[in-house]
Each structure stands twice: as C-alpha cells, then as structure tokens.
Amino acid sequence: MSAAGATADTGRALRVGVIGAGVMGSNHARVLAGLPGVLLIGIVDPLPEHRTRAIDLVGCRAFESLDQLFAEGIDAVTIAAPTHLHHEIALACIARNVHILVEKPVASTVEEGREIVAAAERAGVTLMVGHVERFNPAVAAIKKAISGEDILSIGITRVGPFPPRMSNVGVVIDLAVHDIDLIRWFTESDIIEVQPQLSSAVAEREDIALLQFRTASGVLAHINTNWLTPFKARNVTVATRGKYVMGDLLTRQVTECFGFKPDGSYSMRHLPVGHDEPLRAELIAFLDAVRGGKLPAVSGDEGVASLEIAIRCLESPARPAASTMRKGPRRIAG
Numbered sequence: 001m002s003a004a005g006a007t008a009d010t011g012r013a014l015r016v017g018v019i020g021a022g023v024m025g026s027n028h029a030r031v032l033a034g035l036p037g038v039l040l041i042g043i044v045d046p047l048p049e050h051r052t053r054a055i056d057l058v059g060c061r062a063f064e065s066l067d068q069l070f071a072e073g074i075d076a077v078t079i080a081a082p083t084h085l086h087h088e089i090a091l092a093c094i095a096r097n098v099h100i101l102v103e104k105p106v107a108s109t110v111e112e113g114r115e116i117v118a119a120a121e122r123a124g125v126t127l128m129v130g131h132v133e134r135f136n137p138a139v140a141a142i143k144k145a146i147s148g149e150d151i152l153s154i155g156i157t158r159v160g161p162f163p164p165r166m167s168n169v170g171v172v173i174d175l176a177v178h179d180i181d182l183i184r185w186f187t188e189s190d191i192i193e194v195q196p197q198l199s200s201a202v203a204e205r206e207d208i209a210l211l212q213f214r215t216a217s218g219v220l221a222h223i224n225t226n227w228l229t230p231f232k233a234r235n236v237t238v239a240t241r242g243k244y245v246m247g248d249l250l251t252r253q254v255t256e257c258f259g260f261k262p263d264g265s266y267s268m269r270h271l272p273v274g275h276d277e278p279l280r281a282e283l284i285a286f287l288d289a290v291r292g293g294k295l296p297a298v299s300g301d302e303g304v305a306s307l308e309i310a311i312r313c314l315e316s317p318a319r320p321a322a323s324t325m326r327k328g329p330r331r332i333a334g
Contacts (some may be wrong), residue, residue, distance in 0.1 A: 013039040014287060017069045017077045019089055021045035021054040021062065023165070024103060025080035029058040031280050032078070038287065041072045066092060074098055076290050078130070078283070083169070087112040090127075094119045099126040101286040101296075105177055105310065106303035113307055117300035128286045128296035129303030131181045135281040137274035138252040142236055142245055143186060145256055145271055149240035154183055154221040156236050159229035162202065170205030172198070172313050175225045180213075181298075181306040186238065189217035190305065196313040201228060211313055245271075 014037060018029045021043045033040045042061035043054045051062035063069050066089065069077075076099035079089050086107045093100050100120070106129045107113040120127035133139055156179040163174070184191060193214035198206040211223040234249035244257040252273045259267040282297070289296040 013037050014076055014290065015039050015041050015072070015074045016287070017041045017072075017074045018043040019045075019066065019069070019077055019079045020081035020103075021047070021050035022080065025050075025078075026054050026057050027279055028078045028080055028283065029054055029060055031277070031283050033058050033060060035280075035283065035287070037291075041074050042069060044069050070096055070098075076100065076126070076287070078286070079103060080130075083173075084108050087116060090116045091119055094123050094125055094127075097123060097125055099286075099290045101128045101130055101283070102303075103130040104132075104181070104303065105173055105307045106300060107307065110304060110308045110311060113300070113304035117304060120300060126286070126290045126293075126296055127300040128289060129298045129300060130282060131178065131298045131303065131306070132278045132282050133178045133182060133249070134185060134298060135276070135278040135285070136249050136252070137276055137278075138247045138249050138254050139182065139236070141254040141271045141273045142238060142247045145243070145245045145254070146186060146238050146240055149242055151187055151217075151219050151238060151240050153239045154186060154219060154237070156182065156221070156223045158223070158225045158234050160227065160232040161230055162207070162227040168205075170198075170200075170203065170314075171207055171209050171225045171227055172196075172211070172310050176209055176211060176223050176313070177306055177310045179223045179225070180309045181302070182236070183213060183215070183219075183221045183223075184302070184306060184309075187215045187217055187219045187221075189215040189219065191221075191309050192216050194309060194312045196315075198314070203227065206314070209313065213309075 016032055016038055018025050025043060029040060029043045032038055040060050042063050044063045044066055045051050046064060054062050077093055079086060079100055079102040081089055083105055086102050090100055090102055107116060158175050158179055191213045195212040197210040199208040201207050207227040209225050213221045236247045238245045247254040254271040254273055255268060256271055257266050257268050285297040
C-alpha cells in the first residue's frame with residue numbers, strides 16, 4: 001500500500017504497525033488498538049519475551065522481523081525501538097512509502113536525523129517525532145496561558161529515581177530533551193546559547209544536569225534534571241511581563257498569577273486542564289496528519305533541532321560528583 005493511497009483514501013481504516021515491543025512500544029500498541037479508524041496489524045520485536053508480553057497485553061499479532069510486518073501491507077508505523085536503530089528502521093519504512101512516527105530522540109546523531117528528514121521529504125511521507133510531553137494537558141494549558149505574552153524566563157524541573165531499565169544514554173537525552181523541545185515550543189524561538197553543568201554521581205553517563213539556555217528572542221531558561229531524587233517531579237514555571245504561570249505536569253494543576261500591584265499584591269487562579277492521555281492525543285494527531293496529508297504536530301526538523309541542542313549540552317564532559325572532596329569535618333579558622 002502506497003503512502004499516497006493511504007493519504008487519499010480517508011474513508012477506510014489505516015493499517016498501522018508498531019516497531020519495538022518494550023514498555024513504550026507496548027503502550028503504543030495498546031492505544032492504537034483502541035482507536036477508531038485504525039487496524040493494528042501487529043508489533044515487531046526480535047525478542048521472544050517482548051513479543052509474548054505484547055500479545056498478552058494487547059492481543060495483537062507479533063512479528064520477529066520488519067519484513068514480516070511489511071508483507072502484511074501497512075500505511076503507517078510508530079517506531080519505539082532503541083534510539084540507535086531509529087535511522088535504519090525509519091529509512092526502511094520511508095523506502096516503502098510508509099508514514100512514520102518515531103519516538104524521541106529522532107536519532108542517535110544530528111546527521112542521522114537530517115537524513116531521515118530528507119528521505120521523508122523526498123518520498124512525500126509523513127514524519128512526526130514523538131515528543132509526547134507537548135500533548136500533556138497541563139503543557140497545553142501553559143502554552144495557551146502564555147500565548148501572545150512577552151516571555152522573560154522559563155524554569156523546568158524533571159527529576160526522579162534511577163530508571164529500572166538500563167540505558168545507554170544519560171539524563172540529557174533521556175529526560176532533558178523533552179524540556180528542550182518545550183522551551184523551543186513555548187518561545188517559538190531557537191536556542192542560541194547553551195551553558196551545561198553535568199555530573200556522574202552513580203552512573204557511567206551523566207545522571208545530574210543543570211542546563212541554562214538563551215533563545216534568539218532573549219528568553220532565559222533553565223532545566224534541572226537528575227536520576228537521584230527518590231520521587232518523580234515534573235514542574236514548569238514561566239515568567240512573562242504580565243503573569244507568572246506554574247504547572248505540575250504530574251498532577252496536571254496549572255496556576256496563573258496576574259494583576260501585579262506596586263504594593264506586591266497580585267491575583268491567582270487555577271486554569272482549566274483537560275484529561276486526555278498524552279500518548280493517545282499524540283497518536284491521534286499523527287494519524288490525522290497521515291489521513292489529511294497535513295504537517296505533523298512535531299516535525300522532523302523540530303525533532304532534529306532539539307536533539308542538536310541536547311548533544312551540545314553533552315559536549316562538556318560529565319564530572320564525578322564531589323563526594324571525596326572533604327572527608328572529615330570542616331575546620332573552623334581563627
């Protein structure tokens with residue numbers, strides 16, 4: 001089935017596959033299986049235990065190889081395989097005119113990301129990058145609240161315990177890339193200055209990152225992220241000339257401070273926040289773009305731009321945490 005046919009024939013069900021049956025891929029399959037106008041053809045994973053879990057969780061077919069999925073005839077796929085495989089898988093799908101949503105980060109390197117974008121443009125297929133945090137209802141409420149405002153600064157905290165799944169990336173690629181994308185999306189401006197502070201306390205790669213940015217529009221932003229906090233926290237604050245917006249992305253509470261007076265008083269209100277599952281909203285947006293031949297909600301170029309900033313943050317080598325700096329009690333002089 002060609003991509004052109006899939007786009008033109010909007011009346012029939014889209015035949016969709018999922019590549020990667022880990023935690024994220026299994027969630028993709030679960031959501032897709034419940035969407036109207038979608039026929040989930042199956043999920044691909046080379047590991048038998050992953051395929052078994054996907055079958056048990058979703059009840060869909062599972063394939064060992066990509067070619068087996070292609071043989072079934074598909075219009076679109078979501079790629080939730082390990083990042084180092086994104087480039088190879090994406091190009092294989094594009095070569096068969098299959099529309100793709102690829103999980104963040106779009107690729108392992110900026111060069112690979114650009115190759116994916118260029119190939120999709122040449123083939124005329126939809127390419128969307130899975131920056132799912134944009135579809136968090138709390139994020140959408142923040143974006144609406146600051147629309148048209150003169151943004152001054154943005155602060156984002158994304159911390160939690162060390163992930164149970166071992167990964168070949170640190171917190172910048174795993175976590176901070178979400179917030180780099182949000183900073184670019186909130187400000188609608190490119191990041192032009194990066195000041196990273198990285199440390200490796202318990203992991204080989206950085207597990208603490210304090211990142212500062214300046215956008216082309218002059219907004220100052222910072223991200224605090226780590227794998228050393230015993231609980232998860234996801235908080236966003238945005239200061240503009242007219243208001244101060246605070247959002248908790250986990251509880252989905254968004255508060256706006258406004259009406260600042262010379263005596264220091266101000267007003268506060270809680271903003272309405274939706275209840276959509278972010279992944280479901282993301283996949284619906286992807287499939288709508290496929291059906292209508294529209295620009296996707298998160299373009300390949302946007303995904304590459306956020307990856308490029310994340311990699312710039314990693315150019316400074318991570319340092320060991322200063323646990324051996326002072327063995328005994330501090331001596332008081334005098």
